[in-house]
Amino acid sequence: xxxxxxxxxxxxxxxxxxxxxxxxxxxxxxxxxxxxxxxxxxxxxxxxxxxxxxxxxxxxxxxxxxxxxxxxxxxxxxxxxxxxxxxxxxxxxxxxxxxxxxxxxxxxxxxxxxxxxxxxxxxxxxxxxxxxxxxxxxxxxxxxxxxxxxxxxxxxxxxxxxxxxxxxxxxxxxxxxxxxxxxxxxxxxxxxxxxxxxxxxxxxxxxxxxxxxxxxxxxxxxxxxxxxxxxxxxxxxxxxxxxxxxxxxxxxxxxxxxxxxxxxxxxxxxxxxxxxxxxxxxxxxxxxxxxxxxxxxxxxxxxxxxxxxxxxxxxxxxxxxxxxxxxxxxxxxxxxxxxxxxxxxxxxxxxxxxxxxxxxxxxxxxxxxxxxxxxxxxxxxxxxxxxxxxxxxxxxxxxxxxxxxxxxxxxxxxxxxxxxxxxxxxxxxxxxxxxxxxxxxxxxxxxxxxxxxxxxxxxxxxxxxxxxxxxxxxxxxxxxxxxxxxxxxxxxxxxxxxxxxxxxxxxxxxxxxxxxxxxxxxxxxxxxxxxxxxxxxxxxxxxxxxxxxxxxxxxxxxxxxxxxxxxxxxxxxxx
Amino acid sequence: xxxxxxxxxxxxxxxxxxxxxxxxxxxxxxxxxxxxxxxxxxxxxxxxxxxxxxxxxxxxxxxxxxxxxxxxxxxxxxxxxxxxxxxxxxxxxxxxxxxxxxxxxxxxxxxxxxxxxxxxxxxxxxxxxxxxxxxxxxxxxxxxxxxxxxxxxxxxxxxxxxxxxxxxxxxxxxxxxxxxxx
Numbered sequence: 081x082x083x084x085x086x087x088x089x090x091x092x093x094x095x096x097x098x099x100x101x102x103x104x105x106x107x108x109x110x111x112x113x114x115x116x117x118x119x120x121x122x123x124x125x126x127x128x129x130x131x132x133x134x135x136x137x138x139x140x141x142x143x144x145x146x147x148x149x150x151x152x153x154x155x156x157x158x159x160x161x162x163x164x165x166x167x168x169x170x171x172x173x174x175x176x177x178x179x180x181x182x183x184x185x186x187x188x189x190x191x192x193x194x195x196x197x198x199x200x201x202x203x204x205x206x207x208x209x210x211x212x213x214x215x216x217x218x219x220x221x222x223x224x225x226x227x228x229x230x231x232x233x234x235x236x237x238x239x240x241x242x243x244x245x246x247x248x249x250x251x252x253x254x255x256x257x258x259x260x261x262x263x264x265x266x267x268x269x270x271x272x273x274x275x276x277x278x279x280x281x282x283x284x285x286x287x288x289x290x291x292x293x294x295x296x297x298x299x300x301x302x303x304x305x306x307x308x309x310x311x312x313x314x315x316x317x318x319x320x321x322x323x324x325x326x327x328x329x330x331x332x333x334x335x336x337x338x339x340x341x342x343x344x345x346x347x348x349x350x351x352x353x354x355x356x357x358x359x360x361x362x363x364x365x366x367x368x369x370x371x372x373x374x375x376x377x378x379x380x381x382x383x384x385x386x387x388x389x390x391x392x393x394x395x396x397x398x399x400x401x402x403x404x405x406x407x408x409x410x411x412x413x414x415x416x417x418x419x420x421x422x423x424x425x426x427x428x429x430x431x432x433x434x435x436x437x438x439x440x441x442x443x444x445x446x447x448x449x450x451x452x453x454x455x456x457x458x459x460x461x462x463x464x465x466x467x468x469x470x471x472x473x474x475x476x477x478x479x480x481x482x483x484x485x486x487x488x489x490x491x492x493x494x495x496x497x498x499x500x501x502x503x504x505x506x507x508x509x510x511x512x513x514x515x516x517x518x519x520x521x522x523x524x525x526x527x528x529x530x531x532x533x534x535x536x537x538x539x540x541x542x543x544x545x546x547x548x549x550x551x552x553x554x555x556x557x558x559x560x561x562x563x564x565x566x567x568x569x570x571x572x573x574x575x576x577x578x579x580x581x582x583x584x585x586x587x588x589x590x591x592x593x594x595x596x597x598x599x600x601x602x603x604x605x606x607x608x609x610x611x612x613x614x615x616x617x618x619x620x621x622x623x624x625x626x627x628x629x630x631x632x633x634x635x636x637x638x639x640x641x642x643x644x645x646x647x648x649x650x651x652x653x654x655x
Numbered sequence: 656x657x658x659x660x661x662x663x664x665x666x667x668x669x670x671x672x673x674x675x676x677x678x679x680x681x682x683x684x685x686x687x688x689x690x691x692x693x694x695x696x697x698x699x700x701x702x703x704x705x706x707x708x709x710x711x712x713x714x715x716x717x718x719x720x721x722x723x724x725x726x727x728x729x730x731x732x733x734x735x736x737x738x739x740x741x742x743x744x745x746x747x748x749x750x751x752x753x754x755x756x757x758x759x760x761x762x763x764x765x766x767x768x769x770x771x772x773x774x775x776x777x778x779x780x781x782x783x784x785x786x787x788x789x790x791x792x793x794x795x796x797x798x799x800x801x802x803x804x805x806x807x808x809x810x811x812x813x814x815x816x817x818x819x820x821x822x823x824x825x826x827x828x829x830x831x832x833x834x835x836x837x
Binding site for chain 1: 710722724725
């Protein structure tokens with residue numbers, strides 16, 4: 081059988097499979113156990129991007145996946161190459177990002193012998209992958225790769241790792257793509273709700289006077305942006321966004337309240353607390369969005385639309401669960417939802433907004449302070465005209481980005497949510513730029529997180545990528561400092577940073593750079609960066625001890641927020 | 656309360672560690688776990704007993720299903736299923752106590768596996784409570800050594816609880832959707 085099937089080495093089968101899965105680019109770093117695969121790369125049309133650290137490769141694959149909705153691929157060798165991927169894999173797992181990681185492994189005869197650069201990486205990554213494979217025979221390779229892609233992107237997406245022994249790469253077998261189609265008996269990614277669940281949900285929606293939609297990452301991942309918009313408009317239900325839900329509904333949309341949670345706007349959280357029905361769409365009630373669970377949305381019934389059954393009743397007990405693909409479920413619900421207006425409720429939310437605008441840092445007169453929020457807001461004004469992707473790191477700048485950059489399109493914000501991985505931004509932005517070369521890509525990163533993965537500046541230069549980098553440099557690990565300020569009596573232990581001269585550093589890599597200290601210089605700098613053909617790094621030296629407001633302290637209810645002192649002018653003036 | 660799950664998994668390397676890793680990671684406390692072959696060489700079967708409330712039990716089922724190699728999970732808690740636990744127990748039995756131990760063994764239908772000068776080794780199979788009671792009654796004689804396998808379970812009646820999907824030929828994944836409700 082299959083006499084006409086070509087006999088190929090495992091190494092060639094690997095690239096052959098990736099090509100057929102539609103992979104154009106992989107991010108990787110070679111080493112002994114993966115060398116046969118690298119040698120076979122010359123037979124392939126796939127572009128390989130050489131990273132500077134394997135963690136970078138995984139974040140790039142992640143950024144690639146998040147920018148497009150496709151599967152990102154990272155490649156590394158055994159042992160340290162594979163273990164360096166762990167943070168990136170965990171990041172993708174927490175944010176349900178579909179990536180496939182290919183690792184070399186020592187020869188199958190050496191497995192378990194503590195051979196040079198041997199690590200049990202399938203064991204190590206067991207709890208942080210959706211699934212993983214150890215391939216010890218070349219015949220198993222094509223089915224494993226096909227399954228890996230299928231598992232990564234279907235159902236609730238996630239990272240899959242395929243560990244391939246060196247001998248499996250070197251030995252040969254007949255390559256039969258069709259015969260390697262996934263045949264998985266237990267794996268059921270295609271759940272859909274029972275009829276009666278729809279009925280229950282519709283009734284709750286009909287009865288609700290004060291409903292709120294909580295829109296999460298699932299909106300973007302299932303491509304349900306249009307459905308969400310139509311549904312919200314039709315039923316007249318305001319929409320609060322999770323961090324990863326941002327972009328799922330245009331920021332300018334009249335029903336878009338903005339971000340909820342620990343650093344969400346106060347009125348958004350109060351709206352949730354006052355609601356009588358929560359419609360959780362593709363979100364998982366992370367502790368960063370619920371605050372104290374004991375008094376979370378106490379008056380609200382809950383409908384949970386979620387693709388992963390294990391999320392149902394995990395954190396918040398719900399009244400109705402619709403398990404399945406959000407887009408399909410909304411399409412099913414749509415024609416049966418009654419058109420209503422909820423003027424009273426919308427008016428109530430308007431009142432909740434109250435004096436929020438007064439507290440807004442944007443209304444602060446320019447007294448020579450450069451606030452991160454100014455930088456972000458100016459960046460937004462200057463870049464909104466084009467297809468722009470903002471990739472953030474983790475910390476204060478990330479929250480300011482979420483608050484002050486108004487995202488109108490899905491997949492225009494890429495950020496590490498669940499795991500909160502510092503060092504994510506720069507490599508993820510590389511992945512995003514490779515995936516969408518026509519989009520403008522901006523890295524918004526703190527001075528701490530930038531230094532975790534700044535070696536990837538060399539990757540940008542080597543691959544000639546136009547990525548703009550805005551360092552929000554406050555000389556502190558800002559978010560940790562903020563917690564120390566609020567909860568540890570301003571004991572700034574281990575948070576002040578002595579930084580290199582970032583502008584000079586960029587120049588050493590051959591990257592154009594600027595250092596900005598004044599608000600008036602922000603817009604010209606952004607404009608200059610956009611006009612420049614190659615990558616640009618801007619070191620925004622902002623207010624050192626600025627604070628992200630509002631804030632729900634850990635253990636507090638969602639509506640008990642620490643607010644920015646009002647009016648803000650006083651605080652700024654008495655420094 | 657104790658929940659008993661019958662879990663059918665693909666008989667592949669590493670599946671046991673995936674299941675155990677899940678329980679560890681989600682902080683579900685395993686009371687007992689058995690694993691073994693079934694009538695189908697490609698399917699292994701686990702019986703897992705966990706201390707969990709109803710909500711946790713539902714989440715455990717959902718989480719086990721997330722493991723790609725899992726074929727079917729059957730929560731048989733409180734059902735009329737058959738539950739069996741096997742124990743081997745070495746009890747101190749000097750000549751003057753021997754008769755009493757043997758009498759107890761007979762009442763409980765335990766099998767005598769070995770008699771030595773100072774000890775008797777018994778095999779006892781039964782529902783968990785019966786084994787518990789037996790061990791309780793033996794305790795005053797002095798339990799020198801004891802080991803239990805943990806529960807294995809099977810539903811009653813002619814209908815096999817082995818899921819249809821397991822009996823079927825391997826089929827492509829694309830077809831059919833499943834309904835889920837709380």
